[in-house]
Amino acid sequence: MGVLDHVWLGVVTVFTQAPVATVFGLPISIVVLMVVLGFLGGIVVGATPGLGGPFAMAISLPILITIFGFNPDALLPVLGFLIGIMKGATVGGAVPAILFNTPGTPDSLMTTLDGFPMTRKGEAGKALRIAHFSSASGDTFSDLVLFTCAPFLAITVEVYLDFPEKAALIVLSLAFISAVVGDSVWKGILAALFGMFVAFIGTGEDHHPRLSLGTDALAGGLPLISVVLGVLILGEVFAALEDMWREKRATDSISTPPATGDNRLRLRDIRRILPFVGMSAGIGTMVGALPGIGSTLAATLGYATGRRLHKGDVPFGEGAPQGVAATEAANSAVAGANLIPVLSLGIPGNVAAVFIILATETISGFNPGPAVFRLTPDQINSEMVVAFGLFTAMVFANLLNWTVGGVFMRSMGIMVRIPKQRLLPIVLLLTLTAIYAQRPEMLSIYVTLFFGLVGYLMRRLRFSVLPFVIAFILANNLEDAVRQAFSATGADPWFLFSSPISIGFMALAVLVVVFFARGRGGQ
Amino acid sequence: MRFDPRSLGVAAAVAAFALLTLGIWIPADVESGVVETFRRRTVIGDAMAPTVVAIGMVGAAALLAASEILNRRGSGATLDRHSLAFIARFAAVIAVGLALMSHTGPLVVDAINALGGAIGTYRELRDTVPYKYLGYLLGGTVLVGGAIAVVEQRLTRGVALTGVVAALVLTGLYDLPFDDLLLPPNGDQ
Numbered sequence: 001m002g003v004l005d006h007v008w009l010g011v012v013t014v015f016t017q018a019p020v021a022t023v024f025g026l027p028i029s030i031v032v033l034m035v036v037l038g039f040l041g042g043i044v045v046g047a048t049p050g051l052g053g054p055f056a057m058a059i060s061l062p063i064l065i066t067i068f069g070f071n072p073d074a075l076l077p078v079l080g081f082l083i084g085i086m087k088g089a090t091v092g093g094a095v096p097a098i099l100f101n102t103p104g105t106p107d108s109l110m111t112t113l114d115g116f117p118m119t120r121k122g123e124a125g126k127a128l129r130i131a132h133f134s135s136a137s138g139d140t141f142s143d144l145v146l147f148t149c150a151p152f153l154a155i156t157v158e159v160y161l162d163f164p165e166k167a168a169l170i171v172l173s174l175a176f177i178s179a180v181v182g183d184s185v186w187k188g189i190l191a192a193l194f195g196m197f198v199a200f201i202g203t204g205e206d207h208h209p210r211l212s213l214g215t216d217a218l219a220g221g222l223p224l225i226s227v228v229l230g231v232l233i234l235g236e237v238f239a240a241l242e243d244m245w246r247e248k249r250a251t252d253s254i255s256t257p258p259a260t261g262d263n264r265l266r267l268r269d270i271r272r273i274l275p276f277v278g279m280s281a282g283i284g285t286m287v288g289a290l291p292g293i294g295s296t297l298a299a300t301l302g303y304a305t306g307r308r309l310h311k312g313d314v315p316f317g318e319g320a321p322q323g324v325a326a327t328e329a330a331n332s333a334v335a336g337a338n339l340i341p342v343l344s345l346g347i348p349g350n351v352a353a354v355f356i357i358l359a360t361e362t363i364s365g366f367n368p369g370p371a372v373f374r375l376t377p378d379q380i381n382s383e384m385v386v387a388f389g390l391f392t393a394m395v396f397a398n399l400l401n402w403t404v405g406g407v408f409m410r411s412m413g414i415m416v417r418i419p420k421q422r423l424l425p426i427v428l429l430l431t432l433t434a435i436y437a438q439r440p441e442m443l444s445i446y447v448t449l450f451f452g453l454v455g456y457l458m459r460r461l462r463f464s465v466l467p468f469v470i471a472f473i474l475a476n477n478l479e480d481a482v483r484q485a486f487s488a489t490g491a492d493p494w495f496l497f498s499s500p501i502s503i504g505f506m507a508l509a510v511l512v513v514v515f516f517a518r519g520r521g522g523q
Numbered sequence: 524m525r526f527d528p529r530s531l532g533v534a535a536a537v538a539a540f541a542l543l544t545l546g547i548w549i550p551a552d553v554e555s556g557v558v559e560t561f562r563r564r565t566v567i568g569d570a571m572a573p574t575v576v577a578i579g580m581v582g583a584a585a586l587l588a589a590s591e592i593l594n595r596r597g598s599g600a601t602l603d604r605h606s607l608a609f610i611a612r613f614a615a616v617i618a619v620g621l622a623l624m625s626h627t628g629p630l631v632v633d634a635i636n637a638l639g640g641a642i643g644t645y646r647e648l649r650d651t652v653p654y655k656y657l658g659y660l661l662g663g664t665v666l667v668g669g670a671i672a673v674v675e676q677r678l679t680r681g682v683a684l685t686g687v688v689a690a691l692v693l694t695g696l697y698d699l700p701f702d703d704l705l706l707p708p709n710g711d712q
Binding site: 063066067184186187189190193194196197200204205206207208210211212213214238241242244245246248249421422424425426428429430432433436437440441442445449453456457460461462475479482483486487491517 | 709
């Protein structure tokens, strides 16, 4: 079976798996339905200040697994929904940023700089249309790069990397994420080491589960979903609620933004913003392909480069449509490219990718990594079919974005009226219930709350949570690769330096840490 | 700017934790060593990974402390006594909410039995209306309403209503469509 056969099977699976309804005589598959629901839901949560894609993915994943189960047939509906949320939330995040000067997501912060001044000039509709056009363009470009690069990168890794090189590559990825995320290299490294340590509790190859303190609760290891949701979601909920509590204490009020109007997007507007969209899409895609950097930096770089390029009447920061375009194209272009390290190496680079990995770890039949794109003569690689099914779902979500996304996004201004201080406690209960649904014991709730406190403390002490989460997920893969490399090299203690490629990865890991530590003085 | 003592405190705490792990926890709670040789075959033991990580923690904590002292930029940490005050209030709300969630159902069933109802144990009734909803509805209402009340620093009818509606909606969302799904605390009973 060739690559094209797998592509075709992936496309067919997406559009024919378990039809749930018929529209104009055409069967609607469960995957298509889930992508549509995820995309529209993503726009709603993206447009709601205080929420965002990761919140929605975290809450929906346990429910989806409850509905679809753990067998491989669940993969595409669940992944399709998560992809839909990821794309919808990216578009939706611009709505409160433009209409109410309130970024729905951190990467929409730069959108407020020109989006809200446009709103004040009565051009809110135009700003929203520009944001949607730029976001959809950046996202589509990024996806095309993903479809092209991920299979080739995976095949290269599979051909050239053995256990020592794979272990060194994971070390390099963790070093990179630790160094570039947050404002201190050493804090990033400490967060990653702590994440690995937590992952080692209750695991190992001995009869006695290591570091379990002799308790049954720790003997099976800490539940992946409780740790990840605790640190990522509850930590954020606690910190955000405390911020509002402090604001209330200081000002006796919690700020709520005002409302505004509408306008049109014309062909000449598109011509004006196209160079900015193209440049930012390229920047966002490059940034997205590197693990850990994320969409906030992409938006900042896109905006800063756009400002240098801009020679129009309205300067950046005073309501320039090019400013909105540069920001939205850059932050949306991160989404697709971020899946390049996930699908080709099995290494998640951002929070959204963490949930894709969580889904595949929970459901059987798909292990992101180099083996996904391995071709075997006369055999179907079911993982490759899922990968191309996922690409098809992304293309379908993009089509949705180009057709109904703009209209739906512009109707979401109302979401900003939901008070954040009332929404977040509901998110807390929803998250705890979702955790319990997947693992029905109160212990899982207590573990989630404990790691929520850990996530809260990390945020308050300015430790980035992303290195913790990614190291927690990758720790046991790294240990397996190290054990196998050690055995394969005949117990050579220098196995990580046994080939030019692994030496190169290890040297690069050290260089990255030294470079960022010197550049920021460790801060 | 003077250095922030909180970062130094964190570095010291992490280093102390890592040293205790290296000196006490790993030797006492890991069966195999760092490297094991069995029938002339040498393999990595279960102690290797946590040992390397703990040594790395000591090193990174020392470098964090050194960079804080040398650079004196301030860590930007926002953990202060107000944070502790907030967390104490919030933790109290969560503790009360979860306690009500866990115990309301069994207590109500025990009370009915004590009054001569003879309806059976909570375990027998944990999938029966209304018993299966009691703990989640009351605990969920207190959790959501209490958390909002902490942030808004007042308890109004609107806040209480938000808690009730949230608990009811989530009960409907999770329980009505899924037959095999248990609301807290029914899986533990």
